[in-house]
Amino acid sequence: MSTNTKIEWTESTWNPVTGCTKISEGCQNCYAERMAKRLAGRHGYSKENPFQVTLHPNRLAQPLKWKGNHIIFVCSMGDIFHKDVPEDYILQILDIIKKSPNHTFQILTKRAERMLEISKKIGQWPDNVWMGVTVESKSCTERINMLNKVKSTVRFLSCEPLLNDLGKLDLKKINWVIVGGESGFSSRPMLPKWATSIRDQCLKAEIPYFFKQWGGFNKKKAGRSLEGKEWNQMPEVLTPKSLSF
Secondary structure (H helix, E strand, O other): OOEEOOOOOOOEEEOOEEEOOOOOHHHOOOHHHHHHHHOOOOOOOOOOOOOOOEEOHHHOOHHHHOOOOOEEEEOOOEOOOOOOOOHHHHHHHHHHHHOOOOOEEEEEEOOHHHHHHHHHHHOOOOOOEEEEEEOOOHHHOHHHHHHOOOOOOEEEEEEOOOOOOOOOOOOOOOOEEEEEOOEOOOOOOOOHHHHHHHHHHHHHHOOOEEEEEOOEOOHHHHOOEEOOEEOEOOOOOOOHHHOOO
């Protein structure tokens, strides 16, 4: 059975790579780093440096053993496009995805440059891959431009933790947007107008909008309701013929 997760916009996680290094504002209070430290010395996490980038070849074949159809978040505890992940290893992950057409794989990165570089080499990503970039602040919106050049059935944005007003977004080639506030200790606040601005742009463009959470120290208490409604929209899977590049 796959690894279940509390992440609201997916069903399962698969971590053939764990660990990362900070690259932008959204990394300041990284949840994956906190979790890795709690797991130090166990489950494949180094006791001395649990959040160092680590390959887990023994986990590569896991999705092949999972029955049914799962929506799987790839590398929830790291970044598949980190510079310390060899390109050959990324291609091995891709090979498993190709051999698992019954599953849908969500790949999310802050390293849009390397994502685009590898995408140019492989061309079209498999139909069961959704490619996304994190856009937590206005300074990160260039990642959208790079994502737009990637040939993927679904392209999505994760605006979490949303740290400021992103302004007008280029959503012409985007199929899904996730928005959420930061949670845990020292979490930075998200203003309602930042979230509603993105929602309104998605409504106008007829793009599915998913509001994950308000965040804060007690994210459960803060809830997921935005102006009295929970937004749980997911993208329809597009066919290659419907794509435009």
